[in-house]
Amino acid sequence: MRSVLCDLSQVAEGEIREVRLGERVFMVFRYQGHIHVYDAFCTHRRCNLARMGKLDEGKIVCTCHDSEFDAETGKPLSGPSRKPLTKYRSQVEGDKVFLVE
């Protein structure tokens, strides 16, 4: 099943965008030209990374307690979180970014 998340033109390189789909909240960003879609909530204490996170040289940094995650895989790199972020499959078609489940 595919669901439209947003327009590709709304996702600037290096910026994290919050996208809500029903009750679910995702963070969408473009890193080195590729779109990545994750559950928005940090696996430490659930800060919303679309609001409290930033991208820094290939890492997603949660500014709540400084956990760092690999931007491409969601694996924890440092800080208090030990669990990877939940990553979703996505597709880009035309100017649309789709969530694929």
Ligand code: FES
């Ligand atoms: S909630 Fe993200 S590091 Fe604590």
